[in-house]
Amino acid sequence: xxxxxxxxxxxxxxxxxxxxxxxxxxxxxxxxxxxxxxxxxxxxxxxxxxxxxxxxxxxxxxxxxxxxxxxxxxxxxxxxxxxxxxxxxxxxxxxxxxxxxxxxxxxxxxxxxxxxxxxxxxxxxxxxxxxxxxxxxxxxxxxxxxxxxxxxxxxxxxxxxxxxxxxxxxxxxxxxxxxxxxxxxxxxxxxxxxxxxxxxxxxxxxxxxxxxxxxxxxxxxxxxxxxxxxxxxxxxxxxxxxxxxxxxxxxxxxxxxxxxxxxxxxxxxxxxxxxxxxxxxxxxxxxxxxxxxxxxxxxxxxxxxxxxxxxxxxxxxxxxxxxxxxxxxxxxxxxxxxxxxxxxxxxxxxxxxxxxxxxxxxxxxxxxxxxxxxxxxxxxxxxxxxx
Numbered sequence: 001x002x003x004x005x006x007x008x009x010x011x012x013x014x015x016x017x018x019x020x021x022x023x024x025x026x027x028x029x030x031x032x033x034x035x036x037x038x039x040x041x042x043x044x045x046x047x048x049x050x051x052x053x054x055x056x057x058x059x060x061x062x063x064x065x066x067x068x069x070x071x072x073x074x075x076x077x078x079x080x081x082x083x084x085x086x087x088x089x090x091x092x093x094x095x096x097x098x099x100x101x102x103x104x105x106x107x108x109x110x111x112x113x114x115x116x117x118x119x120x121x122x123x124x125x126x127x128x129x130x131x132x133x134x135x136x137x138x139x140x141x142x143x144x145x146x147x148x149x150x151x152x153x154x155x156x157x158x159x160x161x162x163x164x165x166x167x168x169x170x171x172x173x174x175x176x177x178x179x180x181x182x183x184x185x186x187x188x189x190x191x192x193x194x195x196x197x198x199x200x201x202x203x204x205x206x207x208x209x210x211x212x213x214x215x216x217x218x219x220x221x222x223x224x225x226x227x228x229x230x231x232x233x234x235x236x237x238x239x240x241x242x243x244x245x246x247x248x249x250x251x252x253x254x255x256x257x258x259x260x261x262x263x264x265x266x267x268x269x270x271x272x273x274x275x276x277x278x279x280x281x282x283x284x285x286x287x288x289x290x291x292x293x294x295x296x297x298x299x300x301x302x303x304x305x306x307x308x309x310x311x312x313x314x315x316x317x318x319x320x321x322x323x324x325x326x327x328x329x330x331x332x333x334x335x336x337x338x339x340x341x342x343x344x345x346x347x348x349x350x351x352x353x354x355x356x357x358x359x360x361x362x363x364x365x366x367x368x369x370x371x372x373x374x375x376x377x378x379x380x381x382x383x384x385x386x387x
Contacts, residue, residue, distance in 0.1 A: 090315065265319060
């Protein structure tokens with residue numbers, strides 16, 4: 001499900017950071033084996049670990065094809081948050097109430113947060129991915145797009161293998177190498193794996209208690225602030241300075257309240273916060289607290305992160321968001337044209353991929369100010385025409 005998993009605070013070994021990528025696959029594997037031995041692993045274990053590894057073109061195809069992240073927030077949320085997922089989530093909250101109580105006590109992570117990830121990542125464990133994990137990790141390490149992200153995970157998997165917790169032939173998971181019910185990379189399992197059911201084994205594929213406890217520890221490790229909110233739906237006044245919205249601008253929530261921002265439910269918590277307008281000033285609006293930023297350590301897709309955070313609220317009783325009446329967004333091809341035009345004007349939009357990512361949002365907001373349009377970071381046909 002993830003657009004780009006960076007779940008761990010990755011510590012990339014110096015050798016891995018400067019390793020080669022691409023070229024002949026067998027030569028690349030031989031290089032990795034030599035590096036593993038230099039790190040202290042025995043040649044016998046290394047040979048056994050890498051014996052079955054093969055490149056997997058399906059992994060590369062999946063990495064290049066993430067069209068679902070081109071949907072706007074409203075459509076994405078409606079696709080992912082079904083009545084069945086709501087009902088199942090509430091049932092799981094009851095079944096594993098003792099585990100969630102323990103997670104909240106030990107790590108300060110609210111149950112809705114983990115339930116939402118559990119739902120989105122594997123549909124509560126029902127489909128955890130059928131890619132061979134070692135093949136996926138080595139393929140992505142060999143590919144030159146993000147080798148520094150994936151190469152350390154191969155050596156983490158080797159360590160799990162030596163502990164008896166990873167089978168190079170039989171361990172399967174997501175295309176990006178994540179394993180288990182909440183989809184954790186091998187390095188995360190090494191650092192944050194927890195035996196939640198007390199059977200002496202950390203089994204993230206078959207034990208919900210292990211998976212949930214491990215996910216809670218991981219979020220805590222990534223900086224989750226115990227007992228604090230993460231996202232709150234709000235109503236914003238028409239007089240708000242739209243250029244101040246977005247994650248780049250943070251104010252005490254009391255200042256937003258003084259500017260006329262009001263919660264749809266409950267009270268505003270006076271913490272540093274940003275106003276998020278995923279579909280512009282005519283669409284839904286949210287107040288994002290510090291914990292919201294931790295979501296980006298789990299996934300880098302803004303739309304996925306916002307939807308997961310919103311679903312966590314829904315699982316804890318929040319109402320369906322007010323979709324408002326946003327201006328229509330752009331098609332994928334229109335978005336690519338917009339990105340090209342922005343790049344021509346000197347804005348850094350990253351890859352021209354038709355996806356409204358953080359770089360494109362920032363560029364849109366800047367050029368909206370330049371052109372005298374509402375600077376809400378929502379690209380429209382009117383903006384494209386002006387450019």
